[in-house]
Amino acid sequence: YKNYLNIFNKWKSEDKKIIINDLIKIYFEMEDLKNITKENKEYEKILKEHSQIDQKRIINKIKVIGGDEGIEYFNHITNIVNNATQNSINLEKQITDNMNQAFWDLVSEKIKSEEYTIIIDLLKDVQFLLCKCVPNRHDIHFKIVNSLEIEYLEDMLKNNNIDDNMIVNTIFKIIHWINDFNSKEDLEFKDWVKNIENELTNFGRDYFEREIDVSKLLPKIFKYTLTKIESILVLIDEFKVTDCYELLKNKSK
Numbered sequence: 001y002k003n004y005l006n007i008f009n010k011w012k013s014e015d016k017k018i019i020i021n022d023l024i025k026i027y028f029e030m031e032d033l034k035n036i037t038k039e040n041k042e043y044e045k046i047l048k049e050h051s052q053i054d055q056k057r058i059i060n061k062i063k064v065i066g067g068d069e070g071i072e073y074f075n076h077i078t079n080i081v082n083n084a085t086q087n088s089i090n091l092e093k094q095i096t097d098n099m100n101q102a103f104w105d106l107v108s109e110k111i112k113s114e115e116y117t118i119i120i121d122l123l124k125d126v127q128f129l130l131c132k133c134v135p136n137r138h139d140i141h142f143k144i145v146n147s148l149e150i151e152y153l154e155d156m157l158k159n160n161n162i163d164d165n166m167i168v169n170t171i172f173k174i175i176h177w178i179n180d181f182n183s184k185e186d187l188e189f190k191d192w193v194k195n196i197e198n199e200l201t202n203f204g205r206d207y208f209e210r211e212i213d214v215s216k217l218l219p220k221i222f223k224y225t226l227t228k229i230e231s232i233l234v235l236i237d238e239f240k241v242t243d244c245y246e247l248l249k250n251k252s253k
Contacts, residue, residue, distance in 0.1 A: 020066050024077055027058045104219045112215035116157040119167075122222045123150050126174055129229040133181045133236060147173045167218075168200055174225055181232050192224060 030051045062070045110118040127148055131141045148170060156166065175193055182189055199217060239245050 016065055016070075020062055020070050020073065023058050023062055023065075024074060027055055027074075028081060030055055104223055107219040107222070108215045111218055119218065120150060120154045120157065122226070123148060123153065123170065126222070126225060126229065129226065129233065130174075130177050130181070133229070133232060144177060147177070171196075171200065171221055178225060178228055178232070182228070183235075189228065196221060 033047060033051065059071070059074065062074050066073065107118050107122070110116075127144060127150060130144050134140045149166075153166065153170065175196070178189070179193075
């Protein structure tokens with residue numbers, strides 16, 4: 001009988017949570033309706049009056065069902081929603097940044113665990129974006145693919161035959177291609193290249209003599225290079241809507 005009471009009370013508690021969550025959801029749906037109708041002042045006034053009455057009833061129901069704990073839970077959710085609304089842009093950026101960081105942390109862990117297929121996946125992303133910089137230049141696509149030698153690297157990693165110098169050379173080839181597509185006035189990129197060159201001086205040494213953490217260095221390089229190519233693509237798209245681009249395009253016909 002005691003076991004039955006314990007199970008029943010647990011079920012009742014869970015059931016209360018479901019009902020309270022449903023009531024809170026309805027409460028905030030009413031809030032959304034008030035925001036939607038702001039442009040129509042007359043309708044907004046009527047809806048606001050009715051919504052406030054209904055929302056008070058919802059709060060009373062939450063108190064009846066969950067007592068003071070139910071109201072405390074409601075207030076907690078309300079604070080979260082209000083803060084999220086007030087800082088929606090910052091919140092969205094924070095979520096994006098956290099997701100981005102989580103991905104690169106995962107890359108770092110995979111490299112640390114010697115799961116090097118992630119390097120190939122990232123190289124393929126780099127190759128795709130570089131080719132996208134010149135979508136109609138298949139001759140340049142051919143050069144990019146040949147220079148990065150991803151298939152060779154992939155075979156090498158599958159056979160656990162890691163050649164550090166090959167990886168270093170591939171990184172420098174990526175830098176070379178970015179430099180070709182990037183603005184010559186990008187001093188920030190030039191400074192980054194100098195710093196990476198300094199960090200890579202010890203990379204080609206014997207695995208056990210390395211003075212750097214590969215699982216941190218490689219994600220840092222890929223993160224920067226992918227972001228840089230994406231920013232170049234944005235600049236290319238912006239240039240394509242200028243009069244200068246139209247003039248050059250007409251001249252080439």
